[in-house]
Amino acid sequence: MSTVHDVAAGPSLIDADLSADLAGASLALARRFHSGATLWVISPQWEPHAHHVAVEFVHPVVVGKRALPAVALVAADTVAETRIATRPGDVVIAVADAADNAVADVMRRAPAWGVETIWIGYGERPPPGASDHVLWVPTDDPMTPATGRFVLMYHLLWELTHVCFEHPGLLKAAEPECADDVCITCSDEGRLGEVVAPPADIMSGALVRTAEGEEYVDTMVIGDVVPGDLILIHGGAALTRLGEEFGS
């Protein structure tokens, strides 16, 4: 039976590393919900998984568990829809393989939107740092999205997230690492921004979205900008423009 891949469950659907990743992602997600986040779910290739994650959080199967704001984003232009939907402090979960350009582009822009990201997939892993949390099924079997492995993953994410709500002391947002002597705005650190609108005239800055909200940024150094450009900002000025690795 050449068409039949044996995906019968082995003894370790979730190994030690993946269980640690799940634990970390669950606590992060619980903390974000505790602070008022909405969860946005994208899965351009496997749309039903996006809907399943959302309904899981909105209408829990366990009676008595609180309903949480989660929404599947399934418009044709994933990047455009996610950009408009998200607010700083929100969370995006993607169910996609590492080759999904739209998802990779969302992940690249997420820091400028102030969004924490969780990437569920299988096959080759995304590059390090591509997403805040990576929950990866260790297999190359192309049938994986239809065998329940992803369903197990987001079921566990939901179950563990609700366990975290029983530990209120651990839900407070981590204090930003911003001591007096090292501050983002006065250190050498560049912040990621996404251009919303180019300068209205030669005397104005470009309107740019960052994790802190919208601000005007001097773009003299990098020249003309267009909406969607990703830029590094330091001290109110754009220092450099990030390359278009995935297009958008």
Place this chain on the structure above:
Amino acid sequence: MSGENTDFLYPFIDAQETDAAPLLADLASSARGKATESARLQAASLEEWGPQIEEAGRAIAERFAAGGRMYTFGNGGSSTDAETLASLFARPAHGRPLAARCLAADQAVITALGNDIGFDVVFSRQLMAHARPGDIAVALSTSGSSEDLMAALVEGRRRGLLTIGFSGHDGGRMAVAEEVDHCFTIRSQSIHRIQESQALVGYRLWATAQHHLEALRKGSAS
């Protein structure tokens, strides 16, 4: 913040709790334990339903070979699993694409039927419009007793469809209804674990159908 009386489960629960390490270790351990139970249930389900999967897979293949179509449906999370199953038949990563689609996918149709007639008919009325003898109806449920699914299976049988149900717990109405040709009951009390096993049984059903379609094709060519 939680109205649930579950403090006894976590003796260290404390609003002043500051060290996340013990919780993270517990969460990871819990994830592994639940995954082990999921795998056990999947293996037990495949063991229990192996012969039925073979029989149903063969019947599905015969119907597709004769030009039949598959309609899948379910409620809530099961509606998304029904759509995943339909996508597996219609657009598999490998194998032969087959005419399958999910009846929960069109919000205009669902809301029109739900609003004008009632939610119980949202799937059965669609089968009245689309289904022909020789088609296949697949219902996914964790209780086995949802009225809208049962109405559609009964309607499907009336119209000469092969009727297949996925159920959970003790199987509910689906497991005993004479209108259901094959009912795959996943014996668990956990809706999550039931859905995870249903996905794998559904995958095996697809693989078996593909295998028999291939055999039918070779048989007719020789």
